[in-house]
Amino acid sequence: MTLIHPITQDIFQVRIPVPFPLKYVNCYLFRENNGWTLLDTGLHDEPGLNAWMHVFDVLQISPRDIRRIILTHTHPDHFGLAGYFQNLSNAPVYALDREIETVPVIWRDDAAHVEALSAFFAQHGVPSRVVANIQERSRQLIRWTHPLPQFTPLHENDTVLVGEHHYRVVWTPGHADGHAVLQSANDGLLLAGDMILAKITPNIGLWPQSDPNPLKSYLASLEKVDALHARTALTGHRAVIENVAARIQELRVHHAERAHACWNAARECSAYEIALKTFERLENAEDVRMAVVETLAHLEFLVGEGRAERLEGGVTRYRRTG
Ligand SMILES: [Zn+2]
Numbered sequence: 329m330t331l332i333h334p335i336t337q338d339i340f341q342v343r344i345p346v347p348f349p350l351k352y353v354n355c356y357l358f359r360e361n362n363g364w365t366l367l368d369t370g371l372h373d374e375p376g377l378n379a380w381m382h383v384f385d386v387l388q389i390s391p392r393d394i395r396r397i398i399l400t401h402t403h404p405d406h407f408g409l410a411g412y413f414q415n416l417s418n419a420p421v422y423a424l425d426r427e428i429e430t431v432p433v434i435w436r437d438d439a440a441h442v443e444a445l446s447a448f449f450a451q452h453g454v455p456s457r458v459v460a461n462i463q464e465r466s467r468q469l470i471r472w473t474h475p476l477p478q479f480t481p482l483h484e485n486d487t488v489l490v491g492e493h494h495y496r497v498v499w500t501p502g503h504a505d506g507h508a509v510l511q512s513a514n515d516g517l518l519l520a521g522d523m524i525l526a527k528i529t530p531n532i533g534l535w536p537q538s539d540p541n542p543l544k545s546y547l548a549s550l551e552k553v554d555a556l557h558a559r560t561a562l563t564g565h566r567a568v569i570e571n572v573a574a575r576i577q578e579l580r581v582h583h584a585e586r587a588h589a590c591w592n593a594a595r596e597c598s599a600y601e602i603a604l605k606t607f608e609r610l611e612n613a614e615d616v617r618m619a620v621v622e623t624l625a626h627l628e629f630l631v632g633e634g635r636a637e638r639l640e641g642g643v644t645r646y647r648r649t650g
Contacts, residue, residue, distance in 0.1 A: 331383055335562060338491055340387065344370030344379045346405045348614070350528070350565050353405040356519065357387065358491025363395035365490050366419075367510075367519055368564060371408030371472040380409070391416035397477070398490065399423040400521025401504035402431050404472045406564060411475035422488065424499060425481040427506025433537055435473045442466050448536045452620055453598025453643045461613030482508065495519065500553060502546025503530040505539050509553060516559030523553060524575055526567045529582050533621030534628055543583060543629040550576050583626070590626040594636050594646040599623045602646065 333341040338359040343352040356367040370376040384391065394417040399407045402423060410421045433441075446463045450456065482488065484499040488510065495510035503522045510519040522530045532546045539545050554576045561569040569575050586606070593605040603610065603619040610616050627646045630636035639645040 331379055332386060335568070341562065341568070342383050345375045346371055347373065347375075348405065350405070352565065354562070354564055356562060357383075357389070360395060360491055363393045364389055366394050366397045366413065367490070368400055368406040368521065369397065369409035369413060371404045372412055372474065373472055376409060394419045397421045398488065398510070399427070400509065400519065400564060401507040402427050402435070403504060403522070404469050406521065407477075408473045411477040414477045415475065420480040421477040422480050422482050424497065424506040424508040425483055426499065427504060427508070428479045428481055430505055431476060431479070435470055435476060437470050437474065442470075444536060449617070449620060451644055452624065453600035454616060454620060458613050458616050462617050465613055465617065490519070498552065498556065500549035501539060502532055502542055502549045507549075511556050511558065518553070518556060518558035518561045518572065520561040520563045520569070522564040523549060524561055524569060524572065524579060525563050525565050526569050526575065528566060529579060531618055531622055532583070532625045533618065534624035535621055541628050541632050543587070543625040544632055547580070547583065550579060587626045587629060590623060591630055591635055591648050594627065594630070594648040596639065596645050596647050598643050598645055599627060602627065
């Protein structure tokens with residue numbers, strides 16, 4: 329499969345393989361007078377690195393030509409290679425200030441942190457054998473993000489040069505607490521990261537130490553992005569989105585439907601039990617991990633709306649109201 333897809337003469341979408349069901353993360357290269365800007369990186373594993381070496385070869389880029397690395401958010405598939413590339417290029421690595429704060433919390437390589445994550449899944453009803461697999465997965469994900477880069481913070485409404493154009497930084501929490509999109513003033517382009525995706529929906533998850541109501545934040549971010557009136561969104565996975573407004577409307581409907589399904593299933597059940605009832609297939613620990621945090625985001629949204637209550641105990645349960 330071809331890795332490099334030209335968007336314009338000077339913007340290239342680069343598909344880097346990731347060992348997730350998503351298969352690829354879309355990263356972007358922006359040509360400048362004397363170098364390149366890199367948007368998102370893929371994670372730090374051998375297939376990812378090999379893919380980049382091939383891309384650099386084809387476009388005749390030396391890692392020293394990377395002038396800056398910009399990250400939409402710090403999930404492993406988007407930032408795992410940032411530190412590695414920074415070591416090769418000395419380029420600054422930019423992310424939103426709020427997102428940078430989360431990195432030492434979420435991606436530090438320490439046993440206590442992974443234990444706390446496992447306790448969180450057990451608290452929400454996940455069986456211990458699955459928790460053990462999730463724990464192993466968490467350790468692997470952390471390894472794929474190292475070495476961590478030295479960050480340079482971006483702030484909301486900053487203007488940054490990306491390739492030949494200036495983009496405005498817009499904070500869009502939900503998928504990640506400090507997720508940012510970049511809006512071009514010139515040509516209606518939106519560098520969307522995982523804020524909106526075609527065909528699939530970005531995972532909106534409640535994690536320990538994350539935003540306590542990420543779905544509420546995400547729905548507000550959808551409104552914010554809608555108001556930007558972008559023409560084309562360059563996304564972090566799957567296809568480029570040409571009709572941004574229509575896709576935003578579909579995402580609103582999706583979350584309303586999923587919230588309703590969670591409400592319907594919440595009859596003094598754990599988030600794990602509700603995930604089993606509302607997701608079509610949960611085949612492995614990774615499926616369970618993502619489904620449980622997504623279900624929790626919807627349940628906590630319902631709690632916030634007064635449509636469900638959280639029952640604390642050995643295992644946290646949710647009960648619908650109204
Ligand atoms: Zn992603």
